[in-house]
Amino acid sequence: MSADLFHSLVSNAWSILLIALFFGGSIFVHELGHYIAARRRGVHVERFSIGFGPPLVSWRGPDGTQYQIAWIPVGGYVLLPQLADLGALEGPSETGADRLPPVSYGTKMLVFSAGAAFNVLFAFVLACAIWVVGQPESDETTSTRVGYVTKTIDLPDGSKVVSPASQGGLRVGDVVLAIDGHSISDWDELNQTLLTSSGRDPDGSPRTVFTVERAGTRMDLVLHPRLAGDEGNRRVGIMVGYDLNVFTVAAGSAAGRAGILPNDRILEVDGTPVMNVDGWAEALAAAPKVPAKVLVLRAGRRVELAVPPRTGAHELAGVDFSVGYHLSHPSPFAQIAQQVDRTLLTLWGLINPNSDVGLSKVAGPVGIVRIFHEAADAGIRYVLMFTILVNVNLAIFNLLPVPVLDGGQMLFATIGRLRGRALPVNFIMTAQSIFIMLLTSMIIYVSIYDVRRWSRDAREDRAQAAAQAAAAAPAPKP
Numbered sequence: 001m002s003a004d005l006f007h008s009l010v011s012n013a014w015s016i017l018l019i020a021l022f023f024g025g026s027i028f029v030h031e032l033g034h035y036i037a038a039r040r041r042g043v044h045v046e047r048f049s050i051g052f053g054p055p056l057v058s059w060r061g062p063d064g065t066q067y068q069i070a071w072i073p074v075g076g077y078v079l080l081p082q083l084a085d086l087g088a089l090e091g092p093s094e095t096g097a098d099r100l101p102p103v104s105y106g107t108k109m110l111v112f113s114a115g116a117a118f119n120v121l122f123a124f125v126l127a128c129a130i131w132v133v134g135q136p137e138s139d140e141t142t143s144t145r146v147g148y149v150t151k152t153i154d155l156p157d158g159s160k161v162v163s164p165a166s167q168g169g170l171r172v173g174d175v176v177l178a179i180d181g182h183s184i185s186d187w188d189e190l191n192q193t194l195l196t197s198s199g200r201d202p203d204g205s206p207r208t209v210f211t212v213e214r215a216g217t218r219m220d221l222v223l224h225p226r227l228a229g230d231e232g233n234r235r236v237g238i239m240v241g242y243d244l245n246v247f248t249v250a251a252g253s254a255a256g257r258a259g260i261l262p263n264d265r266i267l268e269v270d271g272t273p274v275m276n277v278d279g280w281a282e283a284l285a286a287a288p289k290v291p292a293k294v295l296v297l298r299a300g301r302r303v304e305l306a307v308p309p310r311t312g313a314h315e316l317a318g319v320d321f322s323v324g325y326h327l328s329h330p331s332p333f334a335q336i337a338q339q340v341d342r343t344l345l346t347l348w349g350l351i352n353p354n355s356d357v358g359l360s361k362v363a364g365p366v367g368i369v370r371i372f373h374e375a376a377d378a379g380i381r382y383v384l385m386f387t388i389l390v391n392v393n394l395a396i397f398n399l400l401p402v403p404v405l406d407g408g409q410m411l412f413a414t415i416g417r418l419r420g421r422a423l424p425v426n427f428i429m430t431a432q433s434i435f436i437m438l439l440t441s442m443i444i445y446v447s448i449y450d451v452r453r454w455s456r457d458a459r460e461d462r463a464q465a466a467a468q469a470a471a472a473a474p475a476p477k478p
Contacts, residue, residue, distance in 0.1 A: 123392050124332050136327060195349070290309060
């Protein structure tokens with residue numbers, strides 16, 4: 001067995017273990033909340049299942065509850081016939097609610113909300129771990145400074161248009177403070193806020209307001225995002241700004257001949273500020289046949305150098321850059337609050353008719369597994385961070401007032417409480433059957449797009465690897 005194959009097998013086995021532990025664990029924690037609350041309140045627990053469908057593994061505990069792991073690992077349930085009849089999803093009850101005593105409204109609300117509460121509690125415990133060991137951050141993730149403004153952006157049909165950022169007056173060095181009034185703390189939040197924004201002009205075209213700070217002055221810039229890229233997301237054509245710290249300089253390269261040294265920080269090229277590697281490449285490619293004046297910061301001093309003529313349209317003159325990296329220690333409350341804010345942003349984007357966010361852009365079970373796999377490759381800290389997000393999502397999603405979900409059951413119970421008698425059983429069963437079909441269809445729908453994205457990215461990765469291998473191959477001898 002080759003070393004590469006062995007490494008691949010070990011990596012995949014490790015990813016599968018982490019997915020089972022943290023994704024499956026998140027589902028288990030949710031159902032455990034229902035289970036413990038039901039036991040505490042004297043509610044009959046007939047079945048505790050991780051997954052749906054026929055049991056893969058099943059046993060009956062000494063308390064009389066059937067415990068099982070089912071074939072379809074997209075959720076789980078605790079069968080509580082006294083609280084809700086979900087036979088179409090959870091399977092029929094052997095006991096039957098008519099043979100059990102009724103439960104109070106308070107008990108119903110407590111048991112239904114306990115799943116979300118346990119997800120938040122689990123997220124908080126993991127957030128405490130991140131607080132202690134540190135959250136990995138780089139200048140690229142924590143910055144809100146514009147480092148590069150593209151001249152054009154690519155539309156889904158392959159055509160190019162002038163970028164909204166250049167049209168709207170965004171400049172390199174602008175610090176983005178808010179988008180449509182929503183404060184921005186890092187580049188990920190900037191992207192998500194732009195993606196889920198819903199502003200429109202009277203003619204229906206997308207519109208968004210960037211609040212930026214430029215040379216100490218706060219200003220609002222009106223931009224008109226375009227639906228661009230493979231996913232057709234709102235984009236304006238900007239990249240994050242960060243310090244261009246030189247890591248290595250290739251011997252004999254244009255940068256080496258100019259006297260650029262490791263640890264230099266690139267400030268300007270021909271008088272234009274440079275804060276992104278794409279900006280560096282573009283500036284050098286603007287006039288490759290003439291020397292480029294490069295201003296660097298070296299040991300606290302500004303030094304001007306002349307990079308001699310270059311070859312190649314997008315070469316970096318032989319320079320590799322390093323990005324600043326550090327560990328931060330945000331409080332558990334700050335971590336949870338951040339994920340709640342981003343989850344609510346996404347939900348609002350989904351239900352807002354003026355938004356360009358659709359279900360096709362949401363990650364389903366397949367997408368979540370993929371992200372867990374990528375996080376496992378990056379390190380356990382990233383797994384913990386993503387698990388916090390998953391649990392916050394599970395808590396909020398399950399509390400939505402939708403039949404089948406916990407929030408829907410709480411809504412039925414509340415309506416029954418207000419009207420003085422329970423809603424008709426036939427009405428509840430019909431509503432739940434309809435929403436079971438809708439929920440199942442939604443899962444299938446988003447999973448199709450998850451698979452498409454995964455396949456598309458895999459093809460792009462293979463093409464990029466093949467191109468790199470071809471470029472590294474020695475030239476054939478004449």
